[in-house]
Amino acid sequence: MLGWAVAYGGVRLLWTVGEAPEFGPFGLDLLGFAGWPSVVLCVAAGVLAVVLDRAATWRPVLAGLAWTVTGALIAAAGILLPELVGFLLLTVGPYFDPLAFLSRLACVSGAVLLGLATAHYQRRTRGDCADCCRTGRPGQRRSAPARWARWAAYVAVAGLVARFAAQFVVGFDGLTQDASIIGLEIGLLLAGVLLPLALVHRWGEIWPGWVPLLAGRRIPRLLLLVPGFGLGVGIVAYFGMGMVQVSSGSVSEFSDAFLWVAMSAYCVLGLGLLAASSDYHLRTRVACDACGR
Helix, strand or coil: CHHHHHHHHHHHHHHHHCCCCCCCCCCCCCCCCCCHHHHHHHHHHHHHHHHHHHCCCCCHHHHHHHHHHHHHHHHHCCCHHHHHHHHHCCCCCCCCCHHHHHHHHHHHHHHHHHHHHHHHHHHHHCCCCCCCCCCCCCCCCCCCCCHHHHHHHHHHHHHHHHHHHHHHHHCCCCCCCCHHHHHHHHHHHHHHHHHHHHCCCHHHCECCCCCCCCCCCECCCHHHHHHHHHHHHHHHHHHHHHHHHHHCCCCCCCCHHHHHHHHHHHHHHHHHHHHHHHHHHHHHCCCCCCCCC
16 A cells, blocks of 8 residues: 555656646546645555554544545546446547546555555454454344345435436437447446345345246355445445536536436435445355354
């Protein structure tokens, strides 16, 4: 983590005091953290990584700061989400710039490293079990989703419905003629309906009877957790920063009312996915041999 902070922070410093690249038609690589703020962000991540490694006791404020900087790094590279979706649809779009993409990828890599360091710190300093450091009463495990997780999943679906309702009001002109856009819409339906519901229902843990060859087998938990957490974080980061841009008066072909409704709906979808994925993770993780948590 410290090596990343020095390397990427050094690049940001050179671009800040010198001449930064043009980054193609879009004009920037990070959202909200250009120039000195990006350097400060890298320095903060490096300092926190060192402190987390040396801290011997649980300090909620320290963990909160680390997670905040992790979130800021992800938000700064929010444009990475549509770019990765574009790769899945075999198109990069007119605004793709290789150097900007690599910069965002490096920024997210720092977020992953700091997030892992923070999670390791929590595991090391929280709980009373030397093997897992988990909290809660020993031997207590849930097999059914928590009520708040079910609500979160249905709220996520409601967010997607609100997003398409807003689009219905302004019309779908131009959205049904591009194959990549149609693919994105199908992906949104799967991510916004099938995924959150699978996270809180039994058929998200055991393959249903109508699935050939797999019926009755346990579903690998990462098959849901990776897209659940990944899409949840990416959606909140991208559209959360989009709302910041709208509030600052950025120019768009769409009305501010539509943008606020659409982006808010996406953020609701992302937050619902994160909440449902968190519960799924807690319910399906392997029990500790020592304490049973």
